[in-house]
Amino acid sequence: MATPTAAPSDHIEETEGDITYIRTDKDLPPxxxxxxxxxxxxxxxxFGIIALLGAIAWAIIAFFRGETVNAVWFVxxxxxTYVIGFRFYARLIEMKIVRPxxxxxxxxxxxxxxxxxxxTDRRVLYGHHFAAIAGAGPLVGPVLAMQMGYLPGTIWIIIxxxxxxxxxxxxxxxxxxxxxxxxxxQMARDELGAIGGAAAIIGVLVIMVILLAVLALVVVGALAxxxxxxxxxxxxxxxAIFMGIYLRFLRPGRVSEVSLIxxxxxxxxxxxxxxxxxxxxxxxxxxxxKVALSWCIIIYGFCASVLPVWLLLxxxxxxxxxxxxxxxxxxxxxxxxxxxxxxxxxxSQFATKGNGPVFAGSLFxxxxxxxxxxALSGFHSLISSGTTPKLLxxxxxxxxxxxxxxxxxxxxxxxxxxxxxxxxxxxxxxxNAPAAQTGSTAQTAAEYANGLGLSGSxxxxxxxxxxxxxxxxxxxxxxxxxxxxxAFGMSEVLHQVFGGTSLKAFxxxxxxxxxxxxxxxTVDAGTRVARFMLSDGLGNLGGPLKKLQNPSWRVGAxxxxxxxxxxxxxxxxxxxxxxxxGINTLFPLFGIANQLLAAIALTVVTVVVIKxxxxxxxxxxxxxxxxxxxxxxxxxxxxxxxxxxxxxxWKQHSICQAAKEAGKTCLTAKTPADVxxxxxxxxxxxxxxxxxxxxxxxxxxxxxxxxxxxxxxxGKPLTEDEPVPSRIFAPSGxxxxxxxxxxxxxxxxxxxxxxxxxxxxxx
Amino acid sequence: MGRAAEIARQIGWYWGxxxxxxxxxxxxxxxxxxxxxxxILSEREYWRMRHDATESNPNPRCC
Numbered sequence: 139m140a141t142p143t144a145a146p147s148d149h150i151e152e153t154e155g156d157i158t159y160i161r162t163d164k165d166l167p168p169x170x171x172x173x174x175x176x177x178x179x180x181x182x183x184x185f186g187i188i189a190l191l192g193a194i195a196w197a198i199i200a201f202f203r204g205e206t207v208n209a210v211w212f213v214x215x216x217x218x219t220y221v222i223g224f225r226f227y228a229r230l231i232e233m234k235i236v237r238p239x240x241x242x243x244x245x246x247x248x249x250x251x252x253x254x255x256x257x258t259d260r261r262v263l264y265g266h267h268f269a270a271i272a273g274a275g276p277l278v279g280p281v282l283a284m285q286m287g288y289l290p291g292t293i294w295i296i297i298x299x300x301x302x303x304x305x306x307x308x309x310x311x312x313x314x315x316x317x318x319x320x321x322x323x324q325m326a327r328d329e330l331g332a333i334g335g336a337a338a339i340i341g342v343l344v345i346m347v348i349l350l351a352v353l354a355l356v357v358v359g360a361l362a363x364x365x366x367x368x369x370x371x372x373x374x375x376x377x378a379i380f381m382g383i384y385l386r387f388l389r390p391g392r393v394s395e396v397s398l399i400x401x402x403x404x405x406x407x408x409x410x411x412x413x414x415x416x417x418x419x420x421x422x423x424x425x426x427x428k429v430a431l432s433w434c435i436i437i438y439g440f441c442a443s444v445l446p447v448w449l450l451l452x453x454x455x456x457x458x459x460x461x462x463x464x465x466x467x468x469x470x471x472x473x474x475x476x477x478x479x480x481x482x483x484x485x486s487q488f489a490t491k492g493n494g495p496v497f498a499g500s501l502f503x504x505x506x507x508x509x510x511x512x513a514l515s516g517f518h519s520l521i522s523s524g525t526t527p528k529l530l531x532x533x534x535x536x537x538x539x540x541x542x543x544x545x546x547x548x549x550x551x552x553x554x555x556x557x558x559x560x561x562x563x564x565x566x567x568x569x570n571a572p573a574a575q576t577g578s579t580a581q582t583a584a585e586y587a588n589g590l591g592l593s594g595s596x597x598x599x600x601x602x603x604x605x606x607x608x609x610x611x612x613x614x615x616x617x618x619x620x621x622x623x624x625a626f627g628m629s630e631v632l633h634q635v636f637g638g639t640s641l642k643a644f645x646x647x648x649x650x651x652x653x654x655x656x657x658x659x660t661v662d663a664g665t666r667v668a669r670f671m672l673s674d675g676l677g678n679l680g681g682p683l684k685k686l687q688n689p690s691w692r693v694g695a696x697x698x699x700x701x702x703x704x705x706x707x708x709x710x711x712x713x714x715x716x717x718x719x720g721i722n723t724l725f726p727l728f729g730i731a732n733q734l735l736a737a738i739a740l741t742v743v744t745v746v747v748i749k750x751x752x753x754x755x756x757x758x759x760x761x762x763x764x765x766x767x768x769x770x771x772x773x774x775x776x777x778x779x780x781x782x783x784x785x786x787x788w789k790q791h792s793i794c795q796a797a798k799e800a801g802k803t804c805l806t807a808k809t810p811a812d813v814x815x816x817x818x819x820x821x822x823x824x825x826x827x828x829x830x831x832x833x834x835x836x837x838x839x840x841x842x843x844x845x846x847x848x849x850x851x852x853g854k855p856l857t858e859d860e861p862v863p864s865r866i867f868a869p870s871g872x873x874x875x876x877x878x879x880x881x882x883x884x885x886x887x888x889x890x891x892x893x894x895x896x897x898x899x900x901x
Numbered sequence: 902m903g904r905a906a907e908i909a910r911q912i913g914w915y916w917g918x919x920x921x922x923x924x925x926x927x928x929x930x931x932x933x934x935x936x937x938x939x940x941i942l943s944e945r946e947y948w949r950m951r952h953d954a955t956e957s958n959p960n961p962r963c964c
Contacts, residue, residue: 275964
């Protein structure tokens with residue numbers, strides 16, 4: 139990519155009071171505003187009230203007992219904390235570390251091509267960024283974490299986002315913007331050297347594979363033995379293909395129009411799924427076992443990654459964006475109108491004992507591993523570097539997009555937590571404990587849940603069956619994976635506000651469809667991305683493999699797709715046939731993988747901050763880094779070395795290995811074939827744990843060495859690009875300030891031919 | 902009435918930009934500004950080009 143040569147430019151600063159206007163061309167209005175105005179009294183009062191309200195909400199959540207805490211307090215505590223975090227902590231990070239320069243052109247302005255580089259209005263980019271980072275993760279994690287009660291989860295989702303997740307997203311975005319939107323892997327190589335970089339790139343790829351496998355496992359858990367769900371999800375494929383053909387041949391560019399048609403068809407698919415599931419042929423065709431369903435998803439994933447983008451991937455993405463924004467807004471409205479009451483305890487018995495059925499291990503470290511995406515998600519660093527920087531108009535908008543985008547995701551996680559916490563707790567464990575413990579029938583599951591010693595009145599088998607009938611399912615026992623529980627909670631909330639009891643089944647399947655839709659979108663986009671990473675990585679080895687880097691070599695693309703799909707498909711099949719339960723053993727691996735990716739991202743960020751000479755402020759990324767490393771390495775350590783057969787992969791492995799040799803059964807295995815499976819699965823899971831942890835330790839060690847060299851004053855220089863003066867203007871925050879409005883007016887008054895951002899709003 | 906129409910227009914603009922309806926218009930403006938007088942792709946060709954670009958450089962979607 140050639141660097142555009144900038145016309146010789148001026149640098150003119152004019153200061154009026156507390157505000158400095160910077161021009162890069164004497165004939166153009168200012169391109170940057172530096173506002174040093176102190177906080178006004180009015181703002182002080184407003185933020186004071188918000189802080190007070192937040193504190194009251196937190197006090198009610200934390201100290202009020204008696205199972206009558208209203209969900210609205212969670213929403214208030216979250217929003218107030220976000221506002222304070224965004225206004226003060228994010229602003230501190232902006233002033234001390236990011237130091238945005240609006241007189242410098244962003245990659246989007248420099249390389250503008252109206253395709254992938256395009257200065258985009260900040261509010262639109264915020265929507266894009268949010269749609270790219272939010273998915274099933276923040277919805278599923280908090281649901282599973284509910285086994286420990288609502289309080290630990292709430293604290294970590296909100297505080298973790300403010301001090302860790304948002305900081306990571308914001309800082310990764312800021313360093314990528316100064317490097318022409320380079321990806322995390324490339325930045326790791328540039329800043330940490332060859333070994334650290336290679337470990338980071340391999341780590342990203344392996345972690346990606348685990349992510350795809352576990353997300354697919356969540357879908358399988360939600361759809362198995364559910365003809366209604368399978369039908370409506372299967373219909374999304376022809377709907378997407380229809381949309382693709384419509385956009386390609388009938389009306390190119392009418393994206394909203396076709397998405398609206400797609401959403402209507404999707405709703406029809408959900409409604410007609412109920413009718414189809416009632417018929418004998420529908421039940422026959424669409425009742426699929428977990429294994430059959432896994433094969434369907436594997437074949438789908440492969441096809442989606444080699445078919446043309448316009449046919450399946452792009453239209454699915456439109457549909458998924460539409461549904462994501464729409465449904466999350468709907469859920470927020472639903473919670474505010476229905477104002478449900480918490481049924482879960484603040485802290486459950488499983489938090490300390492560490493013997494919970496949903497996932498093994500005690501609160502520290504496994505709660506933080508399980509919540510993952512809602513508080514700190516390593517995968518966001520892949521979007522904050524790469525995609526979003528190429529669309530950013532102004533550096534000062536990064537706070538809104540990077541930090542603000544993650545706050546919104548955290549809010550989604552809080553809503554997911556609420557939907558799980560309002561459910562009857564007996565029902566929660568009936569749905570989420572593995573089949574080996576619930577015994578799979580309403581009778582045994584009710585007995586199992588009543589034996590857990592939960593508070594509240596015991597559940598009867600008839601109530602379990604009734605709950606299933608209400609949502610149009612035969613059974614809800616051991617519907618693990620989090621998605622069915624979330625869908626159940628969503629139907630509880632939404633039917634109270636929209637439509638009454640008769641629509642409960644519709645809302646349940648709507649929610650299942652909505653989760654499966656964006657998990658499958660992640661699966662096909664993720665398979666494609668991982669395929670490119672693989673071919674790029676293999677191509678770097680040189681020799682005949684070099685040919686793989688040519689994206690138009692179809693055979694190479696097919697081979698790499700097969701490898702990627704085989705990798706996650708293998709883990710998926712391993713998970714669905716796992717005698718130990720599948721999701722409860724694999725989800726921690728997913729969480730660890732995600733958090734370890736965050737450790738890689740935070741290492742890169744911290745090194746860059748130290749290299750820039752900002753050692754004094756390095757604690758801002760270093761605190762989340764050390765916390766994250768402590769959590770993930772402790773979890774990895776326990777998963778690898780724990781002598782507790784509920785927890786340690788290798789302990790399970792050795793027990794079953796011994797049982798196999800003695801010809802006996804072990805743990806939850808009932809047949810010799812089960813014993814063999816456990817021996818094999820625990821070996822793979824244990825090996826993956828070791829690989830993840832080692833890769834991250836290598837990256838971190840490389841980071842420490844580079845940082846120490848930088849502190850001593852040696853080492854390689856930063857790889858930041860030379861700044862090029864900007865020639866466009868755009869406001870920084872969501873709402874433009876008075877000064878920004880005035881400058882915008884000057885730009886709008888220019889004749890149309892002048893250089894200005896075409897992506898900027900309708901003024 | 903004027904104000905309601907203005908708000909509706911803003912929402913329409915936001916949604917259109919988010920989903921991509923006006924990306925082609927932006928492309929035309931961009932070409933006119935940076936390469937005046939040169940040929941401009943038709944809307945059909947533009948979207949083909951966009952999708953081909955995604956083909957070799959897919960956007961990751963997160964969990």
